[in-house]
Structures are given as structure tokens and as C-alpha cells.
Amino acid sequence: DQTKVNMYHKFQISGKVFMALGLKMKILITVLFSCVLIWSTMLLSSSNNNFKNYFLDDTTSDSKETPRDKLLGGLLTADFDEGSCLSRYHKSFLYRQPSPYKASEYLVSKLRSYERLHKRCGPDTNAYKKATENLVRDENYASKSVGECRYIVWVAGYGLGNRMLTLASVFLYALLTERIILVDNRKDVNDILCEPFPGTSWLLPLDFPLMNYTYAYSYNKEYPRCYGTMVKNHTINSTSIPHHLYLHNLHDSRDEDKMFFCKKDQSLINKVPWLIIQANVYFVPSLWFNPTFQPELMKLFPQKDTVFHHLARYLFHPTNQVWGMITRHYHAHLARADETLGIQIRVFRKDAGYFQHVMDQIVSCTQRAKLLPELAAQEETQANMTYTPKVKAVLVTSLYPEYSDNLKNMFWERPSSTGEIIEVSQPSGERVQQTDKKLHDQKALAEMYLLSLTDNIVTSAWSTFGYVSYSIGGLKPWLLHTPRGNKTPDPPCVRSTSMEPCYLTPPSHGCDADWGKNSGKIFPFVKSCEDVVYSGLKLHDEL
Numbered sequence: 431d432q433t434k435v436n437m438y439h440k441f442q443i444s445g446k447v448f449m450a451l452g453l454k455m456k457i458l459i460t461v462l463f464s465c466v467l468i469w470s471t472m473l474l475s476s477s478n479n480n481f482k483n484y485f486l487d488d489t490t491s492d493s494k495e496t497p498r499d500k501l502l503g504g505l506l507t508a509d510f511d512e513g514s515c516l517s518r519y520h521k522s523f524l525y526r527q528p529s530p531y532k533a534s535e536y537l538v539s540k541l542r543s544y545e546r547l548h549k550r551c552g553p554d555t556n557a558y559k560k561a562t563e564n565l566v567r568d569e570n571y572a573s574k575s576v577g578e579c580r581y582i583v584w585v586a587g588y589g590l591g592n593r594m595l596t597l598a599s600v601f602l603y604a605l606l607t608e609r610i611i612l613v614d615n616r617k618d619v620n621d622i623l624c625e626p627f628p629g630t631s632w633l634l635p636l637d638f639p640l641m642n643y644t645y646a647y648s649y650n651k652e653y654p655r656c657y658g659t660m661v662k663n664h665t666i667n668s669t670s671i672p673h674h675l676y677l678h679n680l681h682d683s684r685d686e687d688k689m690f691f692c693k694k695d696q697s698l699i700n701k702v703p704w705l706i707i708q709a710n711v712y713f714v715p716s717l718w719f720n721p722t723f724q725p726e727l728m729k730l731f732p733q734k735d736t737v738f739h740h741l742a743r744y745l746f747h748p749t750n751q752v753w754g755m756i757t758r759h760y761h762a763h764l765a766r767a768d769e770t771l772g773i774q775i776r777v778f779r780k781d782a783g784y785f786q787h788v789m790d791q792i793v794s795c796t797q798r799a800k801l802l803p804e805l806a807a808q809e810e811t812q813a814n815m816t817y818t819p820k821v822k823a824v825l826v827t828s829l830y831p832e833y834s835d836n837l838k839n840m841f842w843e844r845p846s847s848t849g850e851i852i853e854v855s856q857p858s859g860e861r862v863q864q865t866d867k868k869l870h871d872q873k874a875l876a877e878m879y880l881l882s883l884t885d886n887i888v889t890s891a892w893s894t895f896g897y898v899s900y901s902i903g904g905l906k907p908w909l910l911h912t913p914r915g916n917k918t919p920d921p922p923c924v925r926s927t928s929m930e931p932c933y934l935t936p937p938s939h940g941c942d943a944d945w946g947k948n949s950g951k952i953f954p955f956v957k958s959c960e961d962v963v964y965s966g967l968k969l970h971d972e973l
Contacts, residue, residue, distance in 0.1 A: 499528060501519075502529070502744075507545065509628035515624035515750065516750050517879075518747040525883055526882075529904045533740050547610065553634070557577070558579070565673055566639045579610060580700075580703050582609045582610070583640075583704070583707070584611060584612070584614060584709075585708040586614040589895070591878070591894030594898050596713075598714070598742055602717065603717065606727070612632060612633070613632050618866060619633070622871055622875045623875075626745045649676050649706060650678065651678050651684070655675050656676045658686035662686045671702060673704060677690050677705055678708060681934065688713070691717050691723070712897070715930075715956055715967045716940075718956065719941055735928040735955075735970055748876070749872075752876050755857070756879050756880055760880065767822060767823035767853065770884040770885045771802065771887070772887040774828070774893065776895060777890075778890075783832075787918045788833070791918045791923075792922075794918065794920075795888060795921075798922065799923070802824070803847050803848040805844045806844060806845045821850070822850050824854045825857075825881060826855070827858075827877040827895075828856065834855070838854040857873065857880065858873045858877065882905070888908045888923065891910055892932075897931035897932065901930060901931055905929060906926050909925075909926055927960075927970060930970070935965065954970075954972055955972050957970050
């Protein structure tokens with residue numbers, strides 16, 4: 431019996447020991463779980479800003495009390511429903527770092543004033559109805575007042591990059607002259623861009639009386655009311671003001687066409703109630719040469735190389751369908767990267783496609799500029815590898831997928847000399863430009879905006895697609911020099927000192943015939959374009 435008692439006590443003691451050990455194990459597991467949870471939280475909190483932004487609502491990561499600037503310092507109005515156009519407010523603070531370039535108070539005030547004017551004069555107003563009724567009457571307007579509602583109609587033409595550059599140019603002209611901009615609605619503008627003005631529309635009604643002319647693209651230099659032709663033939667003067675004029679501002683324009691912005695021309699044009707304009711160039715630099723416009727432009731844009739940057743962020747907001755394309759690719763390929771690089775490739779030749787000398791030029795440019803690393807030697811393969819390598823996401827846009835495929839293979843087959851992981855993506859490769867096809871243009875706009883979200887950007891010379899992308903993003907690009915024949919240029923590219931687009935075909939002289947290719951000697955903020963040295967003009971901020 432005593433033996434049984436002793437055994438009972440031993441089992442009792444052993445049970446207590448096991449219970450104590452079990453309790454300690456539970457405590458240990460709880461502690462370990464807590465540590466893992468804390469470590470995971472710290473890891474997430476140290477992720478890059480782009481990844482954090484995916485989770486943020488309307489506050490900054492630094493302080494929940496500081497709201498993010500959805501309105502871009504007043505550039506945008508709060509008078510829109512967010513759901514109708516998600517990109518309007520979301521793109522400005524969820525996917526992009528705040529722009530270091532603040533819109534002037536004068537520009538903000540001017541935009542609010544314009545919005546009120548557009549409401550009073552836009553489509554479906556009595557003022558618009560009266561103005562269109564007067565348009566079809568064959569009357570002399572010389573002795574009549576046209577009131578506050580005067581219009582400029584933008585006619586769509588050429589590729590999407592050209593259209594966005596010219597829309598911004600025409601809108602700035604409308605701001606300076608207090609005209610209402612109306613946009614040709616027969617193309618796909620409404621499928622790719624949201625309305626920019628609250629409580630009204632910028633779309634030209636399809637029953638506009640003069641719309642039948644543009645179906646056959648008969649607005650050209652031979653059009654009877656073409657201003658340049660009338661000036662050349664001396665068939666227009668202040669005693670015979672027509673009810674409308676056509677402004678021809680294309681790459682084949684004559685100086686008579688391009689000089690419509692001059693002071694003496696404006697004194698007559700201001701009396702014309704309707705202007706129709708067709709353009710495919712960014713003509714903003716020429717507006718600064720009008721002595722009446724220049725003081726106003728100085729107040730609107732104290733930093734002169736921000737014109738398109740501010741106007742594009744105000745005017746151009748991708749529709750929800752396009753915004754979906756942008757955000758899906760962004761989160762799949764760019765959001766988690768430590769650094770992003772955009773490369774836009776356009777080959778301007780009849781037999782355009784993949785060329786090895788262009789591929790060599792891209793690699794040479796990006797490596798010389800330290801935008802992409804060199805490839806590691808075979809013996810360095812393991813030495814440069816780390817447990818947490820940095821990831822650089824490279825976004826390539828081109829009609830031809832071979833460029834991104836070759837870049838991807840290059841960094842897949844061999845590691846980088848820095849140990850960085852290079853991830854290459856290309857949203858589409860259409861091979862042929864298909865302007866005016868809805869899906870093609872939607873993809874093009876999505877890719878422009880994706881490029882604008884990158885940290886650095888390389889673009890092709892002469893490319894309006896590239897101009898739009900880097901300027902919206904507030905980026906100063908590396909511009910690829912145009913190859914001569916099949917040889918890679920040396921140097922392969924040049925860093926721009928301005929984020930403004932280039933005016934590819936400016937007039938040969940100014941309003942007073944005192945400027946041309948050397949206009950930088952007269953106006954230090956207008957200089958030759960880095961990629962179109964012998965003809966193009968570009969705005970720079972004064973140093």
C-alpha cells in the first residue's frame with residue numbers, strides 16, 4: 431500500500447511538472463507569434479511609398495491629421511462627383527508623389543473664372559444657341575458686338591499625343607482671349623477623357639452647323655475662310671469681319687498661318703465670334719512673343735517650363751475604363767518596386783520595327799546615365815547577390831514588343847553588377863498605330879499615364895507621345911538622339927533641362943520679324959529643343 435501511495439505522489443508531481451511545462455510552451459508560442467506579428471508590421475511600414483499609397487485613403491503616411499492634396503493646390507475644383515471619374519482625384523495622391531511645381535494663385539483664379547464663363551456660354555445655353563444661329567447667317571459682324579460668348583472649336587486630327595498637346599495649346603489661347611473651347615466630338619475624346627469643366631460640357635454638339643466640312647477634312651489652306659490664306663491674298667480687313675475663321679496650324683502651315691497670335695492679327699481676330707482651329711503641334715512657345723499675352727503668361731506661369739504640366743493635370747483625366755487599365759498594370763508591375771524607370775520607344779521610318787542599333791542605343795543611354803546597371807561578369811554572379819536585393823521596375827512602351835523582350839532576357843540570363851533585380855514589363859505591342867480606334871487610343875492614354883508615374887524616363891526624339899508622358903509627370907527626360915541610318919548615335923541621349931514639350935515647327939520669324947532660330951538671344955526662356963536643334967523651340971525656366 432505504501433508503494434502505491436508513493437507511486438501516486440510521483441505521478442501527481444510529474445503531472446504538475448508537465449502542466450508547468452505546457453504553460454511555458456504556450457507562453458513561448460504566444461511570445462514568438464507576437465514577435466512575428468510585430469516584425470511583419472514593421473516590414474510593411476518600411477515598404478516603399480508607392481506600395482504604401484495603395485492602402486492609404488485620404489491622409490499622408492506621416493500624419494493622419496494632414497489630408498492629401500486631392501485638388502493639387504487648387505488647380506482642380508471640388509465640384510465633381512468622384513465616382514464619375516476616379517482618375518480626377520485619385521491619380522494626384524494615390525499613385526504619384528506630390529508635384530514640386532505649385533500652380534500660381536493667379537492661374538487657379540483664372541481657371542475658376544473660366545469655368546463660370548463656360549457655364550454661361552457652353553452647349554445647351556441660350557448664349558450658345560444664339561451664337562450658332564448667327565453663325566449660319568451671312569452677315570458682316572464689323573458693326574456688331576458679339577458679347578462675352580466667343581468660341582474656338584478644336585478639330586481633332588493626327589495621333590493622340592498631338593491631340594493632347596494641341597488641346598492644351600488651344601485651351602491656353604482660350605484663357606488668354608476669354609473664348610470658350612469646344613472639342614470635336616466625332617472622334618473618341620469622350621471614350622478616353624472625362625469632362626474637365628464642372629456643370630457643363632466641352633464637347634461640341636454634333637449638330638454644329640459647320641461640322642459637315644470636317645467629315646472630308648476639308649478644313650485646310652484652301653478653305654475660303656482660312657485666315658492665313660486671306661492674309662496672304664489681302665482679302666480680310668477690319669471693315670469686313672466674317673462670322674468665323676479657320677486657323678490652320680499644322681506642320682505644313684505657312685508663316686501667315688502661324689502668326690495669328692500676333693498683336694496686330696489679334697486686334698482683328700478678337701472681333702470674330704467663331705474660330706475653328708486644326709493643329710498638330712504644341713504652339714504654346716509662340717504665344718509668349720505677343721507683347722499683350724506675355725505679362726499675363728508671366729503671372730499665370732511664373733515658372734515657365736510648367737505650362738503643359740499644369741494645364742494637362744487640369745484638363746486630362748482618363749475615363750474609368752482607361753483608369754482601370756492604368757491601375758491594374760501599376761499594381762501588378764510597378765507598385766512594389768524600389769525604383770521605376772519608363773522607356774518610350776518610337777521609330778520614325780517607313781520600315782519601322784525592331785532594329786538592333788536602336789536596342790543598343792537604349793542600353794547605352796540607360797547605362798551611361800546610371801538608370802540601369804551593367805551586367806555582372808560571370809564570376810561576380812554570387813558575390814553581388816543579397817538576401818534583400820532592390821527591385822527596379824522598367825516600363826517599356828513601344829509598338830514593338832521585341833525591345834522589352836530583349837531587355838527582359840538581358841537581365842534574366844545574367845545578373846546586374848549592382849545586385850538589383852530588374853523587372854521589365856510592356857502593357858501592349860500593337861505593331862501598327864491605329865488612331866481613332868477606341869481600344870487602341872485607350873491603351874495609348876493608359877501607357878502615357880503609366881510612363882508619367884515613373885521616377886525617371888527615357889523618350890524618343892520628336893515623339894509627341896513622349897512629350898505628353900514626361901510633362902504630365904513633371905519629369906525632365908533623357909531624350910534619345912535620332913539615329914542616322916543604322917548607326918547608334920554617340921552620345922546616345924541627352925538630358926533635357928526642361929519638362930516642356932517641343933514646338934516642332936515654329937514660324938521662321940516673330941511678330942516683329944526679329945526672332946527665329948536664335949530666339950534664345952532675345953528671350954532667355956525660349957531655346958532650341960534638345961531633340962530638334964535646328965528648328966524646334968521650347969520653354970525653359972529662367973536660370
